[in-house]
Amino acid sequence: MSTAPQLSVVMPIYNEQEALPLTVERLRPILDGLGIDYEVVGVDDGSTDATPVLMQKIRQDWPEFRIIRFARNSGHQAALKAGLDRAFGDYVVSIDADLQDPPEKIPEMLSLAREQNLDIVYGVRGDRGTDSFFKRRTAGAYYWLMRKLVGKRMPSQAGDYRLLSRAAVDAIKALPEHQPVYRLLVPWLGFPSGEVVYVREERVAGATHYPLAKMVRLALDSVTNFSAAPLRLATWLGLLSFAVCLLLAVYTTISFALGSTVPGWSSLFIGMLFIGAVQLICVGLLGEYTGRIYSAVQARPAYFVGYDSAEEERRDNS
Helix, strand or coil: CCCCCCCCEEECCCCCCCCCCHHHHHHHHHHCCCCCCCEEEEEEECCCCHHHHHHHHHHHHHHCCCEEEEEECCHHHHHHHHHHHHCCCCCCCEECCCCCCCCCHHHHHHHHHHHHCCCCEEEEEEECCCCCHHHHHHHHHHHHHHHHHHCCCCCCCCCEEEEEHHHHHHHHCCCCCCCHHHHHHHHHCCCCEEEEECCCCCCCCCCCCCHHHHHHHHHHHHHHHHHHHHHHHHHHHHHHHHHHHHHHHHHHHHHHHHCCCCCCCCHHHHHHHHHHHHHHHHHHHHCCCCCCHHHHCCCCCCCEEEEHHHHHHHHHHH
């Protein structure tokens, strides 16, 4: 691409052979209707189905569709990072390929950013009625906890559907984050921001790529990346266990002095379990932080790009 486009749309993609054609069918007319230069950066996160072949076919018919392919699966946040690192646009929108976040909101995001000179426009989910009861409750608990830890700069019910200015993208790229969680990292910047509210739709096809295990991992990464509160929690648990043990010692001494001691294997057993559980929790929390320090010291890249169609095009034109 000879000149930088005004808009880049970054789309992490993993095993979306059913959803991707439907997404392109809705996305392309919207972007064509903007009347500006744009690119769509499809980041293939090591798909194992027919998604890579399908992406090549889409590119043949849609020159603005750019392909970045990982050498192996690295995760959704890594795919998002690769897209932000390599996007050329003055504004960059990130959106998933399952159409749960409607692409029809992109023009509204762009207009709001330009009219109010904003660096960030969040897509905020005003209605999650299509999600299951369990997912709505766990998502609500996640955003409540994150706002408690990070602060109210983080919009409630804002995921990875957002618009960033070039200044915001460059600021994010300059941060030495090894495992970025962008729904927390972007609000942390404190850049001027706005919101666009939308109704979250059902997944257009295929199965979710965010099961319970990945949701728990995201919550754990979010907490440990942005707060030392768990370490302080470990300290308070240690103090609590010490206080409980002290009370048990006083109770035992008084009972012995009054001659009312009886075999107390149950209380001893419960006390040992309690202390052991607290110790394991504290060791586990220390292990989480130590593991992240170890990963940061190793300085391994979050992803390996095996193919970028923009680089191939640049070589062909040189």
